[in-house]
Amino acid sequence: MNIVVCIKQVPSSSDVLIDPVTGVLIRDGNNTKMNPYDLYALETALRIKESNHAKVATISMGPPSAKAVLMESLWMGCDDALLVSDRKFAGADVVATSYTLSQGIKKLGKFDLVICGKQTTDGDTAQVGPEIAEYLHIPHVAYVDRIIEIKAESIVVGFSMDKTVEICEVTYPCLITVEKGIYTPRLPSFKRGVSFRNHVIPTMTFSDLADQDETHYGLKGSPTQVERMFSPQRNTDKTMVRGSSDELSIALFEKLKEIKII
């Protein structure tokens, strides 16, 4: 069985502000980490690897620095890792990113199961998983929180919708996005890491992909455009109170009475 896990390098912190004078984004961009949701996707794949002798490959699209998270996936127990990176992929939105990743996954060879985290902490769209599935022409199940059975030709999974919990069986090849908490992610193994000391993570560029139409990648392949960024609006109708905790609890009490909560 061949499993592919899609992972992403994201900023460690989402603390960004707009400089009120220059309008420039102020962001601590030098600290990066693996998207935390992807750790659950990796753990899910590694559990299946252990119980069903699967091979697990990870794939990431991003700048060369994203090799760090791919290396981390190898240390955790994955067998292969591939970076998809090219200047031509720059400026990709969800559609172009998903398409590029689907092209990369196809180049990895035959696969049975693709696993993604439920979303990233920087984009927060939760769209890339389902869109990859569409471009691979395979079914997907989102919000998987239980792997119930791994069969020869299919997988049985539990997932959670807004008001229901459901179980379905999906035929391979298929894609699942997994919920945080499906399993507790393991830590990277230093001992295992030693064996990858001289390992070079291969990079796949535009010229390696099957589709050579540049208008399907990066900014050119991206339907959406960010027109502008701005700070969230502030509320002008507000009262601030300060004082001793007795005074403050009285102020709160009076307010709750005024708006008829008590």
Place this chain on the structure above:
Amino acid sequence: MSKIHVNQQLVTSEVTDQLIKLCPFNAFEVVNGELIINAGCKMCKLCVKKGPKDVCTLIEESVLPKIDKSEWVGVAVYVEHDEERIHPVSFELIGKAKELAKVTNHPVYAVLIGHETDRFHSEILAYGVDRFFVYEHPLWRHFNVELYSNAFEDFVCNIKPSTILFGGTSLGRSFAPRIAARYWTGLTADCTMLDMKPNTDLIQIRPAFGGNIMAQIICPNHRPQMATVRYKIFKMPEKQEITGVIERRPIDKINLHTDIGLKSIEKKETNLDISEADIIIACGRPFKSKEDLEMVYELADLIGAKVAVTRPLIEAGLADPRRQIGLSGRTVAPKMILNLGISGAVQYTAGMNGSENIITINTDPNAQIFDISHLGIVGDVFQIVPKLIEQIKQNQNW
């Protein structure tokens, strides 16, 4: 359709430092002594606008053929339902669709996929839909992403809507991306504001960068343009006299093959559901243990509130994830929300700033949350809440 060129002749070590610091995406890199832009570039053009003069220049490339937007007409809402009801987010979206459609004088569409759904039809029309497209087949009784996508494909291909809105529900967030990918078009997740340009471009505004900044997104050369919106972001519209019509679509050409087999479906317990609560007490980082939260549950019992939390508390395992407010949790719009020790990243406030009365207690007078609070109390929750509980109890004794 452009790229950024770096004029190497003007690059000094000072310029290099400046650009590396400026770029929010770490896209500048020195390779073999040259300052290059790597794949991290998001084409935000900050380096062109705010960087050292003339170092980075924008090179416009040949533009893709323009689509004919006049071929795509109508603002459509996907109507989500289960056995019992239409999800109310669908009505909220119909209300917004009417506002948007007015700008361009487009019709409002609703689309429903299901089986034996007649009992819902008049209610949908009552919110002011002009044309209501119904797809029915026994296989569509429950949501199946493959089957529903194929049915929806018929709608997009034959009706050619300019805009499609989906509820940002579990279902919508799994379903809408398949459609967007199939038509190679833009889908903006979790929009908090929508507007329409006279040229039919949908203005989509959503929190970005973990919610500290709002991004205005358009989809200028692709149709249909798509967005998801969470429940309770927009107001429930008024019902009106029915003027619209139901159109049952022929389904004989729609592919009914699926590799997903539903084996069981069970209702979740919903007493933890905070999204429809009238009074909410929300807790932030100062709460470090379940014991810390005890006074909050006591206060909640006294005033009939539900307890909600921010993401860090979920991550620390202090509360059930269903209690989380914010972009990665629930959107709420209660009559009153009391924020205890919450600093107010937009990630959180996007999930609650539609609340009628926002009251906040925080020790930091500069906390962002005060900007959207109607009453801000600068103080310590662990001091104030127990006193408030005492006061309410005394009041009850009278």
